Amino acid sequence: MCLSVPAKIESIEKDMAVCSVGGATYRASLLMLDIDDLKIGDFVLLHTGFAIQKISKEDAEETLKLFDEFEDFNEILDEEERISGRRIV
Amino acid sequence: MKYIDEYRDKEKILSLAAQIKKTSTKKIRLMEVCGGHTMAIQRFGIPDLLPETVELVSGPGCPVCVTSRSYIDKAIAYSKLPNVIITTYGDLIRVPGSTSSLDKEKARGANIRIVYSVLDALKIAQDNPDKKVIFLGIGFETTAPGSAAGIMKAQMAGLFNFSVFSAHKIMPPPMAALIDEGVNIQGYIGPGHVSTITGSHIFDFIPQKYGLGVVVSGFEPLDLMQSIYMLGKQFETNKPSVEIQYSRAVKPEGNAKAKEIMDEVFCLRDDWWRGLGILENSGLGINDNYADFDAEKIFDVAVEPLKEDKGCICGIILKGIAKPTECKLFGKACTPSEPVGACMVSNEGACAAYYKYNRE
Ligand code: SF4
Numbered sequence: 001m002c003l004s005v006p007a008k009i010e011s012i013e014k015d016m017a018v019c020s021v022g023g024a025t026y027r028a029s030l031l032m033l034d035i036d037d038l039k040i041g042d043f044v045l046l047h048t049g050f051a052i053q054k055i056s057k058e059d060a061e062e063t064l065k066l067f068d069e070f071e072d073f074n075e076i077l078d079e080e081e082r083i084s085g086r087r088i089v
Numbered sequence: 090m091k092y093i094d095e096y097r098d099k100e101k102i103l104s105l106a107a108q109i110k111k112t113s114t115k116k117i118r119l120m121e122v123c124g125g126h127t128m129a130i131q132r133f134g135i136p137d138l139l140p141e142t143v144e145l146v147s148g149p150g151c152p153v154c155v156t157s158r159s160y161i162d163k164a165i166a167y168s169k170l171p172n173v174i175i176t177t178y179g180d181l182i183r184v185p186g187s188t189s190s191l192d193k194e195k196a197r198g199a200n201i202r203i204v205y206s207v208l209d210a211l212k213i214a215q216d217n218p219d220k221k222v223i224f225l226g227i228g229f230e231t232t233a234p235g236s237a238a239g240i241m242k243a244q245m246a247g248l249f250n251f252s253v254f255s256a257h258k259i260m261p262p263p264m265a266a267l268i269d270e271g272v273n274i275q276g277y278i279g280p281g282h283v284s285t286i287t288g289s290h291i292f293d294f295i296p297q298k299y300g301l302g303v304v305v306s307g308f309e310p311l312d313l314m315q316s317i318y319m320l321g322k323q324f325e326t327n328k329p330s331v332e333i334q335y336s337r338a339v340k341p342e343g344n345a346k347a348k349e350i351m352d353e354v355f356c357l358r359d360d361w362w363r364g365l366g367i368l369e370n371s372g373l374g375i376n377d378n379y380a381d382f383d384a385e386k387i388f389d390v391a392v393e394p395l396k397e398d399k400g401c402i403c404g405i406i407l408k409g410i411a412k413p414t415e416c417k418l419f420g421k422a423c424t425p426s427e428p429v430g431a432c433m434v435s436n437e438g439a440c441a442a443y444y445k446y447n448r449e
Pocket of ligand 1: 400401402403406413416417418419420423424428429430431432433434440
């Protein structure tokens, strides 16, 4: 019940949307969001029949970029540790 | 972008794990408040990826688990009234009451229907004008706006055969109560979906008053690992604050519209939490303007005397004091098919999560 899943908006009619999650589609009320701000293809968090938040693509990409940086940073640290033979952080 | 697979990249998870290991020098115990996080942590085997210095404990964020037995007992009493249809999320149906469960009553012929959304319950009320439809409203700030919206819709449509039996609760009071009780934790993995509605500001008092960090986290393994890393960093540098890891869905100010809907219908009241007892202003009752849709005001029922199960230690598990595996009944007398306590029923319950993903 607590679960909220990222769902893609397939169509919008008044304050309801049809959203897809994987292969399944669900009807979602858009009552809690600013409908003017939503378009087909956007992702929303779906929770017990309501879209409770629009998922921000920019912020999602930002987080993913951060993960890449972690990976790079990690490799640099590993390399330095290998060379110096001691724990750095 | 599907917002799921991207956050399950194994290489990246391992590199974050290495990062946490490298930067963690002091012992730290972190509580994941939300039951959804408990589930994800067990499912993805996160504890196995963490160094010995980092320990995770589950918290009070599973609505089914913290709800009192007397709530179930009362719902059962409602189900025995003539011409009543009980509508409920599936999670509640198998939760043991004092002597029965909604499931058992349903098998005995009570009109109890599982719905996915309050909107389905409204539809049932519309289709059955000669019946009274009671919706069992449980859940935290993520779910409460939905129940509130349901009540507002019912009022607008003049659906006076629809009502809500509210056990909705809010998250900050138990988070404060746990620290007040002296539970040994150094930071909170903040509830991601509660925060989509409330925003992260509601946790500001935690670093301010208690000096503990809160990182509002997403639910994928990379989200959780990153949140753990962020909390570790706060702790190591002694700079507790509220941060949002789950920035793709959570804004500091939350969802204004949903909060408005919730405030329109509900009012704060004292409420009982399993493990924590009665906490001031921690529950959401339906306010007087919507009394016509408040099951507790409409129906008068005699409820059987409360009988708690003695062996069940759900209460201290919800406070992060014990792990499910420390319960004598775990996996023996208590399993998901024969649950003794609520923590074994709900998908988000710590006992169910441990049972499902963690049995050696
Ligand atoms: S294993 Fe069962 S009896 Fe033990 S604490 Fe969990 S729910 Fe309660």
